[in-house]
Amino acid sequence: MKTANSNINQHFKPLIPSPPFGELVACYGVCIALFAGVILSIVSVLKICSACSDMGDFSIFGLNFGWFGISYFSLLLGLKIATHRFFRVDWLVLFLLAAAAGAETRFIWLQKYDIGHWCPICLGIAGVVFSGVLFKSYESWGLLTRKGAGMKVCAKLFLSVIIMVAIGLGGAILGVKRESQAAELDPFLGKQKSATIVYFVSDWFCPSCRKVEPVVEKMFPDIARLAKVTFVDFPIHRETSNFTPYNLQFLYLEKDKYIPLRKALGDLALKTKNPSPDQVQAAVAPFGVKLHQLDMADILYGTQANLSVYRGFNLNSTPSVVVTNTRTKKTKILVGDKQITEQAVKSAIQEVEK
Numbered sequence: 001m002k003t004a005n006s007n008i009n010q011h012f013k014p015l016i017p018s019p020p021f022g023e024l025v026a027c028y029g030v031c032i033a034l035f036a037g038v039i040l041s042i043v044s045v046l047k048i049c050s051a052c053s054d055m056g057d058f059s060i061f062g063l064n065f066g067w068f069g070i071s072y073f074s075l076l077l078g079l080k081i082a083t084h085r086f087f088r089v090d091w092l093v094l095f096l097l098a099a100a101a102g103a104e105t106r107f108i109w110l111q112k113y114d115i116g117h118w119c120p121i122c123l124g125i126a127g128v129v130f131s132g133v134l135f136k137s138y139e140s141w142g143l144l145t146r147k148g149a150g151m152k153v154c155a156k157l158f159l160s161v162i163i164m165v166a167i168g169l170g171g172a173i174l175g176v177k178r179e180s181q182a183a184e185l186d187p188f189l190g191k192q193k194s195a196t197i198v199y200f201v202s203d204w205f206c207p208s209c210r211k212v213e214p215v216v217e218k219m220f221p222d223i224a225r226l227a228k229v230t231f232v233d234f235p236i237h238r239e240t241s242n243f244t245p246y247n248l249q250f251l252y253l254e255k256d257k258y259i260p261l262r263k264a265l266g267d268l269a270l271k272t273k274n275p276s277p278d279q280v281q282a283a284v285a286p287f288g289v290k291l292h293q294l295d296m297a298d299i300l301y302g303t304q305a306n307l308s309v310y311r312g313f314n315l316n317s318t319p320s321v322v323v324t325n326t327r328t329k330k331t332k333i334l335v336g337d338k339q340i341t342e343q344a345v346k347s348a349i350q351e352v353e354k
Contacts, residue, residue: 022138022142023142026136026142030132030135030136034073034077034080034128034132035073037069037125037129038069040125041068044069044122046066058110060103060175060176065107072100075096079092079093091140095164096164098162098168099164099165099168099171100132100133101130102165102169103169103171104125104129106169106172106173107172107176108123110176111123141157144157185298188228188229189258190225190226190228191224191228192228194227195326195327195353196226196324196326196349197229197323197324198228198229198349199232199322199324200231200319201231201232201234201309201318201319201321202231202318202319204240204266204269205269206318208336209318209319215342219345222342226346227349231247231262232306234315234318239273241303242275244302246280247265248299249291249292249294251302254289257289264286264287268280268283277293309322319337319340320334321335321340323345323349324352325353330351332348
């Protein structure tokens with residue numbers, strides 16, 4: 001019987017030695033890291049901290065960062081569990097983690113140079129990804145060693161990981177966009193499908209513009225139901241350019257609250273000609289708005305769009321209202337607080353639509 005048992009044991013002797021303690025620790029480390037990634041992504045969706053809310057203004061291939069993280073980490077966790085039955089899936093886990101590490105490099109760059117401050121939740125997710133890559137690399141290296149793989153195979157694995165990191169970084173660079181970019185920097189309010197556009201053109205330090213602002217504020221709801229509306233800064237006074245980035249931000253990102261936010265900026269212009277971000281934040285805080293930082297490219301795009309309006313329609317003074325129809329090609333211009341009334345703007349809309 002001993003001989004028979006010995007033959008049976010030899011016949012079923014595993015081809016690969018059992019994993020040592022270090023590899024087992026690495027295996028569990030990967031699972032814990034992936035589970036932590038799911039939890040942190042859920043916290044990210046909840047936007048518990050303000051910095052995390054700022055990251056929420058970005059999306060990756062049209063998906064919210066938090067929801068993307070939940071899906072990605074859940075997929076990886078499922079694949080990791082499946083490796084007990086499907087051995088080849090184990091390499092897929094390593095490659096997907098490597099791609100995530102590349103993407104996280106881009107996300108860290110965004111926090112440092114775009115948002116301007118750190119989000120502890122997002123940094124935690126980055127730490128989870130990098131830890132997962134280290135654990136999984138150690139586990140995979142040990143597995144190859146136990147299988148007796150040569151240096152050429154190990155070198156190919158290392159190169160594959162580097163390629164996946166590069167793919168993840170490239171995908172994040174191409175796929176990550178701020179909300180304003182994803183919306184193609186749409187500055188328009190009101191009836192979006194209308195062929196009629198109403199441009200309210202003003203200067204933050206123009207006395208006549210300040211006089212007409214309450215009139216514009218009152219007429220806005222009715223005008224917005226009739227046409228597409230936007231507000232253009234014409235820097236007759238150069239200090240107006242100090243308010244333009246904030247005005248553009250509210251047009252792009254806070255459409256539902258734009259009118260009260262515009263009034264808040266107008267009140268701030270009575271106090272200072274060069275507002276700091278803290279002063280603007282204090283002015284808009286009562287409306288539940290968190291000030292964001294637009295990219296310089298976004299600001300340049302907005303200022304160029306403003307320039308194309310007041311130069312394109314040969315405006316030379318503020319306040320002005322341009323009512324134009326893209327279908328009929330008709331345009332009506334109202335200039336000064338005497339001409340700019342609700343009835344005059346409504347009549348202009350009817351005129352250009354005929």
